[in-house]
Amino acid sequence: MISDGMADVLRTLGLGGDKDLAAGCVRALGVDGVAVSLLLDDGPLVEPLWCYPESSARFEELQYTFGEGPGPEAVRTGVVVLEPDLERVRPERWPALLPAALDTPVRGVFCFPLGIGAMRLGVLTVVRHDTHGLSRQQISDALALTAALTAAFLNEQGTRAAAGRTAVSPPSEAHRAVVHQATGMISVQLGVELAEALVRQRADPERGRGGRGGQETPAEIFVEVADSLIDDFDVIDLLQRLSSRCVELLDVDAAGIMLADEHGELQIMAASDEHTRLLELLAVQHDQGPCVECYGTGRATPNIDLTDDAAAATWPRFTAQARATGYVTTHALPLRLRDRVVGALNLFQNAPHRLGEGELALAQALADVATIAILQQRTLEQSHVETSRLQAALTSRVLIEQVKGVLAERWGTSVDDAFEAFRAYARSHRLRLADFAAEIIGGGFDTALIPAPTPSA
Incomplete structure (x- = not known):
């Protein structure tokens, strides 16, 4: 789960080049600097939207000047780049950048691409002045910030979440053209003729068929998913x-x-x-x-x-x-x-x-x-884990289907209502659905402890 500090940042997130926002990200992540840069068409990164402090700005300027480094690499590949010690990076990887970067205080660089699937928007760059790397919590927080920034750019017109979880303020005039260029890039990559139509539909909180009061906007959904990007989600x-x-x-x-x-x-x-x-x-x-x-x-x-x-x-x-x-x-x-x-x-x-x-x-x-x-988020550099993760998830679904049948029969209710009661209990007690289902099927949990669903009228 994301930290309380990062949750506060996500609730007040804006794209106005606000130094306080950048400084807040630095504090929440517990690092020495952060920067956010956008992609211009398929070319190099444009000048950063915001950086903090000066050492982070200097490193971003070097990446832009030389057109190489962990930031451009993360954008090009769509994969997180984690380099805790620049002195240990092979010189041929970034031959122009490395000598100049080592003249700055920056020693560790961690770049998280902004985008969804094939869409590439830019990059979040996190720097350290030491070689300690990032903890699991720091990586989780950075991934959450990355997803929220992506949602913010996709909702550039100024979406404000009803629950106050994400507020996107208008960008400064100096950066407004850059944001529109990124929006145009998304339009081309999605094959959409009218970019403004796409933005309006994503930013319109009245869209959809919300069957529940207080329907969430797309930006809130992206932040909700970002909050799931934890080690054992x-x-x-x-x-x-x-x-x-x-x-x-x-x-x-x-x-x-x-x-x-x-x-x-x-x-x-x-x-x-x-x-x-x-x-x-x-x-x-x-x-x-x-x-x-x-x-x-x-x-x-x-x-x-x-x-x-x-x-x-x-x-x-x-x-x-x-x-x-x-x-x-x-x-x-x-x-x-x-x-x-x-x-x-x-x-x-x-x-x-x-x-x-x-x-x-x-x-x-x-x-x-x-x-x-x-x-991506759970495996990072362990691609061999993918198959086992998916297979384990598929196996878990079998157990959950069995539990639905057990509870529905026991309570004399529909499997839909049985699943909702099962899921509500698991979430309120911070239990993984698959583990909880296995415990019930194995006879290790008394299902009488689960509040039975109210019979439908």
Whole structure:
């Protein structure tokens, strides 16, 4: 979990080049300097939006001057660059930068790319004057700040979270053009014609179909995901929240997330509700359906008309079951990080309404954030962990399905209500869903301690 200091920074986050904000980030992270720089088209980094203190500004200027260093590398690769001791870096890696950098007080540099999936916005650079590196807590805080800054840039028009968690103030006139350039870059990379339309839709707090009071904005969702980027975050809970947020933010009636197992077959990981018909519809796609095609190609398959004979011919079992469930339109979007695809996000609609480019871009951004959380934040430089993490998560889902059945039968309620009661108890007691499910199935927990759901009227 992020520290209290970083939580305070995220609540007051602004992009106005405020020295106090930069200094607050330094204090919250417990480091000697921070800087935020934006990307200009596909070229070098532009001058920093803000830096603190002078040593950080000097290092950023060197990176910009020479066009090389950990910051440009992080932006180019989309991967966090952690270098606790510049003196131990191979000279040929940054031949022009290193001699000049060693004349500054900076000794450790840690760069976190700003962006979502294929979108590259810039970089957060953290520096130390010693070679102590960053602790796990400091890395978690930096990742949270990175996600919040990304959301802030995507909501450049000035979104203010209803709960006060993120406030984006207008950028200074000196930097306004730079922010618009970054927005244009996002437009090109997403293939969206009208950048302003995308920004407006992401910044509009009234969008979507919020079924609960106080609907969250996209910026808040990104910060919520950022708060999950901790050493032992619960993958299943994160994906469950994401599927629910898709229904809240987009004009869809249901959402499901499929992840590929070790054999490359898609398995259900999360759904916006736990009704049997939706789960069965997702399960059909283990070998056919838009999610299978999306996973195989890595490309989105949006606005599929399930009443069209072409859909029935392409995916006969899936289309028939979707129609029987009441859905007439579906969309499949890849869970991907650059060229790595690990699953798909499936959206369903009861009405024949096409999702626009802005809505689809937002859905893809949410899917990309989840993918980053799954693959990048927990593993950093341990890519071999990815397969075991996903397989463990898939196995955990089996246990959770078993618990849902046990509790529903025991309480005489629906599996949907049983899951909500199970999940609410786990979250209130800071228990991982998979561990809690295993304890129940193993007979090590008295389910009478879980408050039974109130019978539906």
